[in-house]
Amino acid sequence: AQSVTQPDIHITVSEGASLELRCNYSYGATPYLFWYVQSPGQGLQLLLKYFSGDTLVQGIKGFEAEFKRSQSSFNLRKPSVHWSDAAEYFCAVVSSGGSYIPTFGRGTSLIVHP
Amino acid sequence: GAGVSQSPSNKVTEKGKDVELRCDPISGHTALYWYRQSLGQGLEFLIYFQGNSAPDKSGLPSDRFSAERTGGSVSTLTIQRTQQEDSAVYLCASSLGVRETQYFGPGTRLLVL
Numbered sequence: 001a002q003s004v005t006q007p008d009i010h011i012t013v014s015e016g017a018s019l020e021l022r023c024n025y026s027y028g029a030t031p032y033l034f035w036y037v038q039s040p041g042q043g044l045q046l047l048l049k050y051f052s053g054d055t056l057v058q059g060i061k062g063f064e065a066e067f068k069r070s071q072s073s074f075n076l077r078k079p080s081v082h083w084s085d086a087a088e089y090f091c092a093v094v095s096s097g098g099s100y101i102p103t104f105g106r107g108t109s110l111i112v113h114p
Numbered sequence: 115g116a117g118v119s120q121s122p123s124n125k126v127t128e129k130g131k132d133v134e135l136r137c138d139p140i141s142g143h144t145a146l147y148w149y150r151q152s153l154g155q156g157l158e159f160l161i162y163f164q165g166n167s168a169p170d171k172s173g174l175p176s177d178r179f180s181a182e183r184t185g186g187s188v189s190t191l192t193i194q195r196t197q198q199e200d201s202a203v204y205l206c207a208s209s210l211g212v213r214e215t216q217y218f219g220p221g222t223r224l225l226v227l
Contacts, residue, residue, distance in 0.1 A: 100213055105156055
């Protein structure tokens with residue numbers, strides 16, 4: 001069964017600092033990979049996704065993620081964090097064949113200090 | 115265009131009562147998912163509808179949970195004889211098809227007293 005691990009429950013950064021949120025998955029083949037953001041009181045919003053091709057994908061709000069097959073990772077990055085980026089971030093995986101049900105990580109809560 | 119909407123936004127009920135949660139997906143989206151998000155947890159898949167196919171109910175935690183989707187559009191999630199452990203945020207999402215980007219509603223926050 002596929003699984004997703006977000007090892008960091010909370011991350012605190014200063015505004016303007018760089019950010020990396022970790023996501024590791026367990027699956028036999030290359031899955032479809034997603035990052036979603038959930039701001040307080042809001043629904044989840046897609047930041048970016050990877051299906052195939054270039055392993056560095058660009059998303060909205062200045063975020064990017066890199067798929068590394070050898071490490072089974074899909075880490076989310078942003079070079080300079082803004083206070084409005086404070087939110088919960090979820091990594092999700094869907095198999096490219098077979099089950100279409102997505103598996104979500106438990107989320108990483110991002111705290112931004114001024 | 116309008117996004118996914120859910121109602122009510124908040125629901126407080128007493129243990130043992132039945133509740134109905136509603137989801138209006140984006141027009142034209144054939145796939146519809148229900149998830150449950152408990153405090154500090156990720157999203158737990160509940161049920162999936164795709165077009166006119168039989169729904170995938172593999173994530174429903176007990177037979178107290180059921181869902182239907184009428185006319186391939188609006189969906190209702192029903193929880194019978196609610197228990198305190200049912201307290202959570204229930205999220206609905208729709209997409210153009212399987213493995214496509216999901217668009218989430220704001221959720222229904224359910225509190226069972």
